[in-house]
Amino acid sequence: PRGARPTVALDEAERELWVSLAHGAAEPALLVTTGLWTLPGWGTGDGPAPRVAGSSLSARSHISDMGLPGMLNAVKAFAFADRTDAAARWCETLSEEADWRRAPGWQAAVNAVHAEVLLLQGRFAEADQKAAEALADVPMGTDSVFVAGPVAGRILAATATGRYEEAARHLGRRLPERVHHTLDGLGYLRARGRYLLAIGHAQAALDDFLCVGGRTVAWGIDKPGLIPWRIDAAEAWLRLGEENEAERLITEQASGVEVSNSLTRGMTLRLRASTAEAPMRRRLLTRAVGELQKSGNVYELARALADLGHAHRSTGDRSLSESVLQRAWRLAQECGAVELAEQLRGPSVRFEGENDAQSKLSESERRVAALAAFGHTNREIAAQLHVTVSTVEQHLTRVYRKLNIARRQDLPPQLRIPLNQVA
Incomplete structure (x- = not known):
């Protein structure tokens, strides 16, 4: 609580945390989260958080209702410390156990965190799938704030991949009012802002990003390295042509990242470059x-x-x-x-290689290769081009030889066209 006692020196706070971790009743993964939010450097790749998180996960043999939140916090600590591959592997391990134990509630919680990790990797299709699976395990009609996280994940994935109508449908889902008093509510606001920015409503997006910032300040959790709302807001200011406002936020972001990771630093540097x-x-x-x-x-x-x-x-x-x-x-x-x-x-x-690939092929070979590169079967290609399946196979054999490849998965992506675009 603020004002309860004088601020503790960082070295003393870290010493107290290590003592807590050694206590028999301690929940290491929850204390890792405390360290992330209070001690500079704890969440970095070289900091203690990933080591403690790894020990916490490895020490547990089975999921339990009491232990799962701590285990998921440990996974998040891995992800924040640029160890997203390790975080994803732990999600798969926890998911397998939840499935074996036939515990849909546990499965939903794990899938929701797994979706967050995949978003941090930019693996949008997989993130969307995990978020959808998390929502599928929530009973219909349940008035739960849990859904805000997976819904935000689906909005972010759809927006980044240009599926704006789908993102709008997710935004139409009714959420309980109290979700706006939670951390997942901040994530939902951020996702809505990213969607609005992508479709050209920069002012509305800025309002959402500034709302996230206002709440983090009011709640006493304004940590630029953990909730980098200034990056989003600065991007919106730039879209509005307000370079001075953007520079102010970028400077605040850069100077306030005492706890950070490579993703946040990289995004901050990219925005700083836009005004340099x-x-x-x-x-x-x-x-x-x-x-x-x-x-x-x-x-x-x-x-x-x-x-x-x-x-x-x-x-x-x-x-x-x-x-x-x-x-x-x-x-x-x-x-x-x-x-x-x-x-x-x-x-x-x-x-x-684009012009080279095109020039080596005849017109018939190019059309067959283009459809094959898009993922159509030989039978579908034959039906569309009004030729036999054998003819398609012969064309592909010549295409592979000319392009020096062994299978259709190696076809240059610039050849790809869907069936309905074939002349």
Whole structure:
């Protein structure tokens, strides 16, 4: 409680926490969460939080109603410390046990956290699936604040992949009023803001982001490294043309990240670059790319690379620009960020191998290869092109030989077209 006693020196607070961890009745994973929110450096890859979290999870042989919240907090500690792969593996382990024990409530809780971890990796399709599974295990009509987290996850996944109508449907789901007094409620507000920003309603998005900030301040949990609402708000200010307001928030974010991870640092550096002069912009973006590579978030890395590619182009380094933009495009394709991928496929960028692949194939081979690359079966291709299945197989054999590949999964993605777009 604020005002209850003088602020404790950080070294003393850390010493007290270690004593607590050694106590027989201690719940290590819950104390890890305390450390994340109070002690600088505890949540980083080199800090104690991941080690304690790992010990907490490894020491438990089975899930229990009392132990599950602590175990999930330990998973979140892993994810926050740039250990998202380890966090995802623990989610799979916990999910298998919940399934074996036929405990849908436990399964829902694990799937909700798993969706958060997958979002941190930019694996949107899988995150959406886990969030959907979490919601499916909640009884219909239940007036539970739990649903806010998975619903927010589905909104974020749909927005990042350009499925705005789907995101709007999730936003139409009625949530209990008390959800706005919870941390998951903050996540829901942030997800709604990201959707509004994506569809061009920057002012409404800014209102949501500033509301998140206001509540974190009022609740005494304004930790830029843990709830980086200033990054979202600064992006909205930039869309509104208010560069001074954006710079103010970016400066606050950069100076207040005493507890942080690579993802937050990388996103902060990327936004700082957007208001910097050309030479400094490239340096900041290069640092941002380095941080985001460590974070494992494919989507944010693609965004930073896209900005870096444009920065190289603005200084006349066209060759390096195209190389960086190609990499950004491949990552955007990988995580399903359709709009970002389309933006990167501008007429001035030639993607490596694209013209070569097209020129090697006959018109008939190109059409068969394009449909195969999109995922259609040989029978579907034959029916659409009014040829035999044998003809399709012969065309594909020649395509594989000309492109020096062994299977349809290796077909260049730029060939892909759906059935309804075949001339």
